Ligand SMILES: Nc1ncnc2c1ncn2[C@@H]1O[C@H](COP(=O)(O)OP(=O)(O)OP(=O)(O)O)[C@@H](O)[C@H]1O
């Protein structure tokens with residue numbers, strides 16, 4: 001039961017402003033993922049929720065209650081730190097127990113919760129060990145167990161998987177998703193990896209330079225970006241963005257939305273003559289770097305691997321896969337704007353001239 | 354949380370310092386009233402009486418000797434005892450032990466070893482048919498005896514520090530030099546010494562500062578004698594403040610000179626620290 | 634090829650032989666004075682001055698120790714040394730730990746100045762401040778108490794400095810995790826910071842102990858009666874009262890003084906050695 005609301009949040013370190021006037025609502029029970037490039041303020045936002053790095057100004061509400069002045073230990077939130085922050089001088093059991101003791105949880109209850117949690121994360125055999133005697137993955141589990149045992153209303157995680165190897169990371173990803181299904185509490189999960197964000201989140205919050213660029217479910221994030229930043233951050237390779245001659249707006253389409261053919265089909269919205277610069281065979285798919293006649297380059301991702309470097313072809317994109325952005329980089333949608341028709345027409349004509 | 358600590362430091366460190374410099378401009382013997390005399394004390398100290406300059410000279414000679422031998426021996430022994438073995442660790446421990454013992458005890462033990470009539474050293478000299486020396490009673494030897502005792506007492510401590518800094522040199526750098534077939538001396542001069550030079554410099558300053566404060570060993574072993582051959586700054590200040598009619602103002606002036614010397618050394622040291630932080 | 638090889642082996646053998654012999658010599662040089670201290674204290678006065686000196690006491694006797702106890706009220710000196718040393722360690726810890734914690738973890742106005750003052754105080758020797766502290770103490774009429782040997786050492790600049798270094802090494806994340814676990818500041822200090830700074834704390838206490846137990850100059854100045862003097866000053870009395878110096882008695886007195894330090898060192902030597910080395914390169 002916890003909805004988190006940020007109201008007019010500002011945060012500066014000394015004179016550098018990191019977050020300016022941020023408003024955001026994280027719904028109850030969701031697996032929220034905060035994603036964005038390094039240094040955009042994800043950790044800062046998480047620390048504001050936890051209360052360990054309070055905002056410079058603005059309010060933060062938990063289920064409608066202002067908790068801006070509640071000390072971190074009494075907010076009912078638990079956090080898994082990027083560095084795990086396990087107490088090195090305590091055993092695994094003492095690590096898990098520490099918060100419970102501070103909150104005066106009775107002994108019997110503590111025992112019950114510790115054995116339950118350590119069973120879930122598979123730490124039972126290691127309860128008597130010191131953190132230095134654990135592997136990276138096991139330490140990560142200690143950090144997780146320490147958070148879970150408090151039965152928090154909000155679960156904060158700051159890139160908890162970034163120190164693990166690829167295989168363990170994949171395994172832990174699905175375990176965390178399962179854990180969320182089990183606990184049904186609000187998760188706020190920070191990552192800078194868009195693949196992880198797409199794979200795990202119910203709700204993705206994409207940030208850049210302290211601002212929220214888009215907040216939506218993964219599907220929408222991918223299919224219906226609000227701006228150039230989102231279009232390019234989500235998906236690999238990133239969305240191709242083209243400027244058109246003597247136009248202020250920009251055109252975008254995903255590498256996988258491209259079709260290439262010797263004879264252009266007549267019903268496509270965007271057609272352009274291209275030559276293949278490079279070819280990268282990935283297995284099921286192949287990446288091509290293409291050069292347009294005006295010198296701009298775009299990436300295409302196709303299942304067809306038969307095309308060769310030097311081939312001259314027609315690049316085509318359907319209307320539903322074209323994104324238009326205004327000069328600020330914001331999306332111009334079909335439903336919302338009259339400009340859309342004009343832009344589409346100019347794009348369609350651009351190859352005839 | 355810092356207040357109690359700062360209060361202690363203010364009352365027992367900074368106020369006494371200021372007061373010392375203040376008193377150095379007065380004639381004062383704890384009983385009569387203070388009389389302002391300007392720079393008279395300093396003039397007497399530096400230009401009229403000869404004994405202060407003698408004490409200063411003794412202190413400087415003592416300090417240079419201690420610094421030189423301690424650092425030289427610490428480096429040599431560190432290189433020699435560097436390999437981690439049971440025996441080497443045992444030697445390191447043995448060498449460190451005197452550091453923890455009171456200088457008073459050390460001084461008594463060595464006085465006994467230096468004893469002219471029944472001391473161990475003269476007995477050893479007799480064994481090889483050398484006529485006995487007068488050690489602490491010999492005005493030209495005495496100060497060197499005190500130097501030996503100081504080096505003996507603290508060498509083990511500085512050895513440990515040099516050893517630790519040798520260990521902090523990344524192994525790969527040494528290994529790279531060995532792969533390049535660098536001769537031993539060249540490896541030491543071009544690689545090891547530059548890598549540990551910040552610590553060596555640090556030791557240079559700390560040993561110098563602590564040498565200028567020498568008192569216990571001199572007091573016990575020679576009491577400044579014979580004559581004033583081993584009189585040093587602190588015994589000098591102590592003598593004038595508490596024995597020679599309690600000439601507190603005059604002793605304060607002598608203390609202020611010592612303070613000035615230590616301050617110059619300290620500033621030197623801070624400068625260096627600043628550079629080291631920069632360097633990392 | 635073959636002969637060159639054995640030549641090398643031979644040279645190596647000789648080098649390591651010399652090296653070993655020299656190491657033994659070092660051991661003698663550093664341990665023999667202690668041996669000499671011990672055996673002299675078990676000799677009779679007569680045996681101590683025979684020539685050539687005996688390396689093993691012919692008549693093993695406790696006479697020197699008996700003399701020490703009969704000539705001095707040794708318990709009084711011992712009691713003073715213990716009270717002063719323990720008080721200094723306790724007060725320094727109580728005063729120094731919070732100060733070091735605040736200087737390591739909080740930012741507040743004047744922090745830079747305070748740090749500079751601590752560093753400066755670290756450099757000021759008692760051999761300079763003693764004149765004016767003495768005047769202060771005599772005005773307070775404290776000179777016939779143990780207070781002048783304790784109170785001026787209430788804050789150890791060196792200890793604060795070293796502990797602060799150690800506290801700063803504790804990752805901020807861990808302290809924040811503890812805050813999230815609802816731990817009070819006191820609990821953070823006792824459960825997180827002090828265990829993490831254990832080896833620095835041990836070093837600081839050890840050097841406080843050694844410094845206080847061994848101090849000679851300060852109590853010499855700051856006491857005006859035998860009643861308040863520590864062991865270091867007692868030995869001088871063994872010397873004064875005799876015409877010829879009775880070395881066995883003096884060595885027996887020194888034995889009593891040195892023994893606690895030696896015992897502690899023997900018990901903790903590995904820890905002490907590594908703590909000293911580590912501290913040195915910081
Ligand atoms: N204590 C601090 N003092 C000054 N600036 C800080 C401090 N902490 C963070 N910043 C700045 O605030 C900005 C946001 O930092 P934050 O740690 O929130 O980034 P992040 O999104 O978590 O990045 P990453 O993915 O690299 O962890 C950065 O530009 C950083 O330089």
Ligand SMILES: [Mg+2]
Nearest residue numbers: 042043082158
């Ligand atoms: Mg971060």
